[in-house]
Amino acid sequence: MRADGWQLTGDLDEFLAAAGEFLRARPVPHIMALTWAARLRERGTGPYGGGRPLLGRLAQAGSVHGTCHQLPGRGLGLTPLTADQAGSLAARLAALGHPVPSVGGDHDTATAFATAWQHHTGATPTPAVRLRLRRLGTLTPPDPAPPGRAREAGEGDREQLMDFCRGFAADVGEDVTIDAGTWPTTRYADKRYTFWETPDGTPVSMAGVNPPVAGLAQVDPVYTPAAHRGHGYAAAVTAAVTRATLAAGATEAALFTDATNPTSNALYQRLGYGVHSDWTTYTFA
Template sequence: MRADGWHLTDDVDEFLAAAGEFLRARPVPHVMALTWAARLQARGTGPYGGGRPLLGLLSRAGSVRGACHRLPGRGLGLTPLTAAQTDSLAAHLAALGHALPSVGGDRDTTAAFATAWQRHTGATPTPAVRLRLRRLDTLTPPRPAPAGRAAAAGEGEREQLIDFCRGFAADVGEDVTIDAATWATTRYADKDYTFWQTPDGTPVSMAGLNPTVAGLAMVDPVYTPSAHRGHGYASAVTAAVTRAALDAGATEAVLFTNAANPTSNALYQRLGYEPVADWTTYTFA
């Protein structure tokens, strides 16, 4: 039995052996921890900068009560935690000399951690990204659907796919280089992609789908170039990949939206994706 407190490891198999049951019991709020752990198992650590991950679990009375994860070059991700739990994590990481560029998770947890991190390290937190986690209730595809069809992106369409992912990253302010040389090192390489094609075969929108973990499929990213927006392509391709995930055995589906974008929130609401929680990322000066 583990002693009470935070326990850190760089071994994803060890982490999942201890925390996997806890994470899988509530896959929706734990979606990011599950997704990144699955990526680590599939890839190893090399593509994420060559360093080792930081994976942590909080033990109380022999049970796991919370978890955290961080990959080289990325910020800290948190499962939902109480203010006292975030304070104990911040104190533990600070005592070990860790430096964090950012923290992400549900709004209340990250706000509490940001305050605790500033208290323990003096680092100044700044809210950087506000997202809304949405869970599928009943899938309602757009009617009528736009002209065209959904088509899986093949290897021969890698250049088009990279171009769309680069456009998505620019839209959301993600500081990443996406090209043929770096593709395998980015988070975008771990997904299955579907294009919405016009009747003449032109790709006009794209949706990615992460591997299903604990019965949960996460749609990400969804992107339509500005010249093709306003025609319902994003709704159609999102509905298509969601249906494909459910048909393949997923029992739940989630996605993230920009909390400040009423257009995208209304779009996914119409498809049947209901809000679950607001998520915030804080950067640390």
């Protein structure tokens, strides 16, 4: 074992054998590590450019105290760490010459790593994304609900789903191509989707949900085209997909919101999704 305690591997099975119990014990703060581990197990690294991922665990006195994960060509993701723990990881990766184009995690952890990475490499961190992780308490659907109904999307809805997902990706500034050829390789492909339809059957809003991991289901994405906003459709479809995933066996639900958008944060707060923590992504010049 190295003195800093960080054990790095590209083997998912090895990583989960050592760190899986740690991650599953607190699924909400570990939501991104669990989600990407499940996605890698299901798909492998091919859809993300091939190569081996970087998977790390911090071992202290025989126990795991934190993890990191990075897919080929992507940013580094962190579970909650102390400043010293984040600093030791930055020192280790810098010594290896390992590229880190960006880092994301809860605000304090990501900031500590970014500060240490700048110290060791000279790379200047720039805050790029500010999110708010929200955890469901008691689901409180909108009352009254807007006209229409919820309907689970099926295989025949693929074109509509891709159109809505393209709109969502554009809204959040995600650089991704979504069409019939690329759909299976995107992060959008392995979700269950629900539409909110008006009484005449027109889909006006959409919510997706990831397959549950450790009992936790992440609602993502939620999207309403601009022409249909302001009618309560997003609240209604989010409540519907949340209710459905809990009825199917998930024990918890969570979602991310844009920390700078007061409208969406107020909406999810009313539905019962209380604030768990703030998250930040830094890019490095």
